[in-house]
Amino acid sequence: MEASSILLALTNIYVAIFALFCFKLLIKVSLALLTHFYIVRGNRKEAARIAEEIYGIVQGSWADRSPLHEAAFHGRLLSLKTLLAQGFNVNILTIDRVSPLHEACLGGHVSCAKVLLENGARVNVVTVDGITPLYNACSSGSVACVSMLLDYGANPELETQLTFPLHEAVLRGYRECAEMLISFGADIDKELQNRGTPLYLACTHHKADCVRKLLELGADVNRGKLLDTPLHAAARRSSEEIIKFLIDYGANVMSKNIDGKYPIELAAPRSAVEKALLIAEGPASLAQLCRLSIRKLLGSSCLQVVPKLQLPNRLIQFLLYR
Numbered sequence: 001m002e003a004s005s006i007l008l009a010l011t012n013i014y015v016a017i018f019a020l021f022c023f024k025l026l027i028k029v030s031l032a033l034l035t036h037f038y039i040v041r042g043n044r045k046e047a048a049r050i051a052e053e054i055y056g057i058v059q060g061s062w063a064d065r066s067p068l069h070e071a072a073f074h075g076r077l078l079s080l081k082t083l084l085a086q087g088f089n090v091n092i093l094t095i096d097r098v099s100p101l102h103e104a105c106l107g108g109h110v111s112c113a114k115v116l117l118e119n120g121a122r123v124n125v126v127t128v129d130g131i132t133p134l135y136n137a138c139s140s141g142s143v144a145c146v147s148m149l150l151d152y153g154a155n156p157e158l159e160t161q162l163t164f165p166l167h168e169a170v171l172r173g174y175r176e177c178a179e180m181l182i183s184f185g186a187d188i189d190k191e192l193q194n195r196g197t198p199l200y201l202a203c204t205h206h207k208a209d210c211v212r213k214l215l216e217l218g219a220d221v222n223r224g225k226l227l228d229t230p231l232h233a234a235a236r237r238s239s240e241e242i243i244k245f246l247i248d249y250g251a252n253v254m255s256k257n258i259d260g261k262y263p264i265e266l267a268a269p270r271s272a273v274e275k276a277l278l279i280a281e282g283p284a285s286l287a288q289l290c291r292l293s294i295r296k297l298l299g300s301s302c303l304q305v306v307p308k309l310q311l312p313n314r315l316i317q318f319l320l321y322r
Contacts, residue, residue: 066092072100072116075109080116090119097127105133105149108142113149123152130162138169143176156186164190170198170214173207182217189220196225196233203233203242211242216321218302221249228257235266235273243276248321250292253280291319 068088071079080100084090093099101121104112113133117123126132134154137145146165150156156165166186169177178198182188191197199219202210211230215221224230231251234242247253253263264281267274284292295302306319 065094066100068092068100069094069098069103072109072112073103073107075104075107075112077109077111077115080112084115084119090116090121091125093125096129097125099125099133101125101133102127102131102136105142105145106136106140108137108140108145110142110144110148113137113145117148117152123149123154124158126158132158132165134165135163135168138165138174138177138181139172141169141172141174141177143174143180146177146180150180150184156181156184157190164192166190166198167192167195167201170202170207170210171195171205173205173210175207175209175213178210179213179217188214188217189223191223191225196228197223197230200224200228200230200233203230203239203246204237206237206239206242208239208241208245211245215245215249216303218299221246221251222255226258227255229255229263231255231263232257232261232266235263235277238268238271238273240272240276243273247276247280248288250296251280253277287318294319 066088068080068083068090069092070076071083091099099121101113101116101123102125104116123134124132132154134146134149134156137149146169164186166178166181166188167190169175169181189197189199191200195201196204197219199211199214199221200223201207202214203224222229222231224233229251231243231246231253232255234246256262264274264277267277298305303320306316309316311319
């Protein structure tokens with residue numbers, strides 16, 4: 001008898017909880033329909049007031065994560081448009097200063113990012129960690145997002161950011177994103193204290209495509225992280241392909257790092273990398289010396305200037321490593 005009473009009491013509790021849930025759901029559905037009605041009638045102020053009741057946050061205030069952040073993060077375009085129509089602040093920030101645009105770019109949701117930008121989202125907003133939407137777009141590898149942000153005025157060299165989009169793109173091996181950033185003014189040889197230059201980072205993480213593209217675009221082949229050159233980094237990684245790229249572009253095989261070591265001393269004994277470095281210690285060919293001298297004279301503009309020189313096509317291709 002006692003067991004039956006307990007079971008009946010528990011059943012009543014569960015029924016009450018379920019009834020309360022259904023009641024709340026009915027209220028939210030009703031409010032959502034009412035909000036839609038006000039939007040259709042053009043009364044956005046009343047729609048925004050009702051939205052506050054539905055989601056429990058004050059418009060324009062900081063919040064842990066708003067519905068706008070969630071919609072942007074998950075790429076829910078229709079929900080995003082609805083929330084904006086209800087009057088949600090497009091630049092609402094979390095406590096860490098993360099904006100909905102940050103979230104859309106992190107997920108590579110270009111349509112959501114476009115809607116946010118069209119509605120006035122700040123393109124260069126920086127989080128407390130020094131991260132911009134452009135950095136997040138590079139992290140996700142979304143070329144479309146990167147291109148759109150740059151077109152809307154995103155700055156790849158923003159002084160207030162602590163991390164830089166070009167380094168992130170190279171680290172993850174997104175060559176097209178890196179190329180686009182450089183074309184919009186990103187410093188190809190920017191050396192960060194904890195990461196080094198983009199080329200050094202590409203060599204450290206064995207991103208051969210990025211190494212090739214950075215060298216083609218005029219990256220300094222001998223600039224790395226303090227006295228550690230990209231050649232030192234490639235030797236540690238036992239990357240013969242990258243070693244050959246660097247040597248072809250004039251890497252100094254006799255440079256010493258902060259520990260006083262040559263690149264060859266970091267290579268595995270009797271490896272292909274050690275052999276390539278040994279060969280490079282010998283005298284370069286006259287053709288190679290001429291190519292390096294001309295490219296050094298032209299500097300970072302080499303890629304644009306060489307095709308305009310009055311030279312046979314074969315020589316132009318040679319100077320451009322093609």
